[in-house]
Amino acid sequence: MSYRETALAKFLLFVEPGPLTLVTTFDGKKNNVMTISWVMPMDFDGGLVMATGPWNHSYEALVKRKECVVCIPAQDMLETAVKIGDVSGAECDKFALFHLRTLPAKTVQAPLLAGCQACLECEVTDVLARRGLLLLRVKRLVTDKSKAKGRLWHARGDGTFTLDGASRNLRRLMKDKLPPGV
Ligand SMILES: Cc1cc2nc3c(=O)[nH]c(=O)nc-3n(C[C@H](O)[C@H](O)[C@H](O)COP(=O)(O)O)c2cc1C
Structure with missing residues (x-):
């Protein structure tokens, strides 16, 4: 399948649960990719917060080019995702x-990573350098249905990882809190 x-x-659906992500950048000459687990949504309109900083090579490209792609790894990509975050x-x-x-x-120069569940093309709208936070806005979303099965990898903070398990549908209890289209 393809995106x-x-x-x-x-x-x-891809960022609310706080998954492990792979973030691609382009610095004007070269593509790069890093692993980021500290990403969360901040509104219903594609707003995201990412915690990172100048200790990562990707940071300069994020701040200068003001764009990236947040990719959600497929289930079989966990080891690769951890290795990407180690170099x-x-x-x-x-x-x-x-x-x-x-x-x-399509909307950014950083690339999509093949084989993922989803790729979120993002603009960097604000750099809160003192806090090590970047605010992003998703401009385009592509997904691969054959990979996106509602199960995401999560870092537990100690080098172990959890794949989503049981889920319950309680939509009836929070209809008025769900944005249209979700
Ligand atoms: C599981 C995992 C999660 C990570 N999460 C973050 C994160 O949320 N923020 C961050 O700044 N770095 C995080 N890192 C570290 C970066 O991915 C790592 O420093 C990477 O080598 C940076 O690549 P670069 O120097 O090519 O940009 C994580 C690494 C791993 C292995």
Whole structure:
């Protein structure tokens, strides 16, 4: 299967649960990718907060180019995602090292990572440097139905990871809190 255009409102399905993400950037010459677990939504209109800083090589590209793609790894990508977060693009080409395939995005120059559940093309709208926070706005969402099965990987903070398990549908109790299209 391949990526399909998906209504922006559905971005919440991929970031509300606080999953492990892979964030691609383009610095004007080279693509890079890093692992980020500290991402959360901040509104219903594609707003996201990401906690990162200048200790990562990707940071300069994020701040200067003001864009990135937040990719949600497929279930079989956990080990690769952790390895991506253990080396720096300043020292290697992670795409070659980990055999990662990219596809062109439409609204940003950073690439989509192939084989993921979803890719969120984002603009960096604000840099809260003192707090190590970047505010992002999702401009386009693409998803791969064959990979997006509602189960996301989560970092537990100690080098262990959890894949989503049981879920319950309580939509009837919070109808008025759900945005249209979700
Ligand atoms: C599981 C995992 C989660 C991570 N989450 C974050 C995060 O939320 N924020 C952050 O700044 N770095 C995080 N990192 C660290 C970066 O991914 C790591 O420093 C990476 O090497 C940066 O790549 P770069 O130097 O090519 O930008 C995480 C690493 C791992 C392995």
